[in-house]
Amino acid sequence: MPETATTTMRKHNPTLAMILSILFAGLGQLYNRRYAKGIAFIIIEASFLITFWNFLSWGYWGIFTLGEIPKVDHSIFLLIQGLISIIITVFAAGLYYLNVMDARNNAIDIKLGKGKPSIREGLKNFYDTGFPYFMVIPGMIMLVFIVVLPLLFMVSLAFTDYNLYNSPPRNLLSWVGFENFINLVSIPLWKSTFLSVFSWTIVWTVVATTTQIALGLFLALLVNDPRVKYKRFIRTILILPWAVPAFVTILIFAAMFNDRFGAINRDILGTIGMALPWLTDPFYTKIAIIMIQTWLGFPFVFALFTGVLQSISKDWYEAADVDGGTRFQKFRFITMPHLLYATAPLLIMQYAGNFNNFNIIYLFNNGGPAVRGQNAGGSDILISWVFKLTFETNNYNMAAAISILLGLIVAGFAFFQFRRTRSFKEEGNI
Incomplete structure (x- = not known):
């Protein structure tokens, strides 16, 4: 290689390539x-x-202001457009980061004297490293707009004053910070209802x-x-x-338990x-x-x-009989560890499912x-109370705030329990 070309390569600056790519995508390349x-x-x-x-x-203006002219600006549409703008910006930032890192890595290769890869080598490198991500991207984009966007919208409503008496387009929404969460534990009606429903939800779940x-x-x-x-x-x-079907069984039992x-x-x-x-009577309804x-x-x-019990080897029980183990000891030290090892995640899901068991x-x-002094029924749990607040009384802001608390409780419980089940991941610990 000529001395001039080698000197040029050594002087090639990866930092400059990054700066150019930051100024405008493609300049570094x-x-x-x-x-x-x-x-x-x-x-x-x-x-x-x-x-x-x-x-x-327009989206960023809308999400910050939620509109300025009533009956002209629709706060909900502006909020959704703002959230979509944030998602698009995140995707664009990710691609921009890839552009900057590509320019930097290519500049480093040039400085080290590595040759320019051919089209065939580039396609092979893409297949080895980037093809799985390329195939996942369409599903990930769909997941973002089907799952993440509604969740972001729900979280956003918890920090607004969106309710029956303040709804667009007649009125504009406003950001109220944590006011809804504060009202939930400070205003007597909301406080008594929330404590009653939350305590019953815990009792019901357990x-x-x-x-x-x-x-x-x-x-x-x-x-x-x-x-x-x-x-x-x-x-x-x-x-x-x-x-x-569960809903058929519930309706039949509802008729069987009818008071008259x-x-x-x-x-x-x-x-x-x-x-x-x-x-x-709320007590008998709960029973x-x-x-x-x-x-x-x-x-x-x-x-x-039943499936797990059939998979437990009889040799364990025979060895316990030889050692003089009692029926309770065999259950405690053989049966239960095997059952929990195989079913602990599913049992955790049972608790999480009943915590949000709306159907029954x-x-x-x-x-x-109905209960005097509360805006929830005597047997309502958090999820059914959220449903009533949303579709019956149109307290969208309070329903969103309660939904956030509900999600945090379920996620925290599941995370804690799954961490606890690590002791059952290794069969040798049984």
């Missing part, structure tokens, strides 16, 4: 004599600016889920006992409640002269839905535990009965 790539980056950035400049400027897991475990151990005959028939019968003509009061409790207010959820949930847990609360008694 032109500095590196990657003309085709540089022109492509220039065309992409120019097209982006021409296409999205007005949209982005009691209903634990009961269905305990019943499923008990029946699985019972049916798996060697002394029990006709195991297949019994398992089929016990799984039948799982085969019936339900079979529970008329044909069962009526024989001993009793009639309980299942649908009109009823816990029993219904136990009925709906135990077949899945039963099937889950809404279909059984619509979250009722």
Whole structure:
């Protein structure tokens, strides 16, 4: 290689290539004599600016101001456009970062004297390193606009004053900061309702889920006992409640628990002269839905535990018998560790699912009965209360604030429990 060319390579400046790429995409590539790539980056950035400049400027103006002229500016549309502008900007920033790093890496290669890769080598490098990302990008973009955008919109509403009496286009929304969260724990009506619903949600989640897991475990151990005959028939019968759609079962139970003509009061409790207010007293409504959820949930847990119990080697129990282990010791040190090792994540999902179990609360008694001094029903949990605030009373801001708290609680609980289940990831720890 001639001395002049070598000296030029050594003087090639990667920092200058980065600066040029930061000023405008593609300039760094032109500095590196990657003309085709540089022109492509220039065309992409120019097209982006021409296409999205007005949209982005209007979007950022809208998300900061939420409009200035009532009945002309629609705060919700401006908010959504602003969120889309942020997402587009994030994608553009990611591509811009790739442009800058590409210019820097090419400049470093030139300074080290590496030759310019051929088209075939470039395609091979793209296939080895970039092809998986290229195939994932379309799905990721769709996921962002289907999942992330609605979540961002919900989070944004929690910091506005969007409700029935202040809704666009008649009125403009305003950013209120954490006022909705403060009202949730300071205004007497909201505070009493939130504490009541939140405490019942915790009780409902723990009691209903634990009961269905305990019943499923008990029946699985019972049916798996060697002394029990006709195991297949019994398992089929016990799984039948799982085969019936849940909403059908809930509606049937709602009719059976009816205070006036339900079979529970008329044909069962009526024989001993009793009639309980299942649908009109919050306490008995809560008892009823816990029993219904136990009925709906135990077949899945039963099937889950049955499969695990059948996979446990009998040699473990035979060795325990030789050592003089009792039935309880075998259950504690052999059966339960194996069950938890295989099912702990699914059991955690049972708790998280019941925490947001909207169907049974809404279909059984619509979250009722009504409670004096609260804007939620006696059996409402957080998710059903959010539904009522959204679709019945149009308190969108408070519903969004409660949804954020609900999501944080579920995510925190799941994260903590999954961290706790690390002790079951290695079979040698059993």
